[in-house]
Amino acid sequence: MDGLTAASKEVQEMAIDVMLEGEVNGKWKLPANARFVAAGGLDDPLYDGFAHVNIETDTDHWLKWATTNDIHPAIVSYVTYKSCSGEDVLNTPYTGEKPNANPRKWEFASKVLTKTNQPDMLKSLIGEDLTTDFKAFVQQPLITVDDVVMGNYSSDDLEMTDSKKFATAASLATVDEENFATVRDFMKKVGPEPEATFEAIWAHGDEKRLEKLADAKINDTLQQDVGGKHR
Incomplete structure (x- = not known):
């Protein structure tokens, strides 16, 4: 159940009832081995109903995923280069004022870069400073x-x-x-x-x-x- 906390109160209550009772509307019973997983913010009414798992993205694992999921080669290479240099650009701090980088934004940036081939278009996703650095990376004169x-x-x-x-x-x-x-x-x-x-x-x-x-x-x-x- 993705985005459960963004659903209306009625939908949330229905989801909790299904989870607790193991049936839908008192008519359709779920299998005894049914399990529920939800994603969303931690609203108080839902907090005690779930075990909470914090997911952290490791750069090495993300790069393995990226190379098999059509992430733009320049982005894969840039993140790898920075990681080898001891700098984490996969995740950058969010200050509340300027865009920051995270795995989801890099995935979106890949789609934008693939479609437009314009690195400047990434400013609204990963921030101006990181975009400037990435642009310098991809615009170097290279052997063909x-x-x-x-x-x-x-x-x-x-x-x-x-x-x-x-x-x-x-x-x-x-x-x-x-x-x-x-x-x-x-x-x-x-x-x-x-x-x-x-x-x-x-x-x-x-x-x-x-x-x-x-x-x-x-x-x-x-x-x-x-x-x-x-x-």
Whole structure:
């Protein structure tokens, strides 16, 4: 029962009766193993009727969810970068005056960004300061998939700030399956954490891609074993 506390008093009373009596209107009995879960604010009449569970979102778990639920790659990469830098941007304090960030707002921001491709549109969701920082993150000049596939880069292109490494991970995650291995090899040179971000965004929970990624990692291990024997 979502939003129970926002319902009218009559609906709330009916819900409580159903919960306590285990039947609807005295006619339809619920199974003995029926359980009730409600979400909403803690109004006094309902407070004593439920056990209370406080849900806190862990950044690592949210990122795993985000990569399989169509959250915009730039947002996934940005939150990952900030987390690796010791900064939590998934949840920011609410002062009562300016918008703050939380998992639900980032999900909404993803939809806005996907539809408009305009980072400035996120100000009303996550606040101006965070939007400005995110905008700087996504608007960095980055190497393209075509450049990587064609080998049009030098060792200087691998000298990146941490911010640029993660932005590159999101940008290159658009590569198709045919050229995935080539781009993945490039990301290995960028660094392990950006590489992992690239892989997670590229696979996005797709079974076929996860299988391809697993095969690539097995091949990595085999190559390391062979290399170790020859040393």
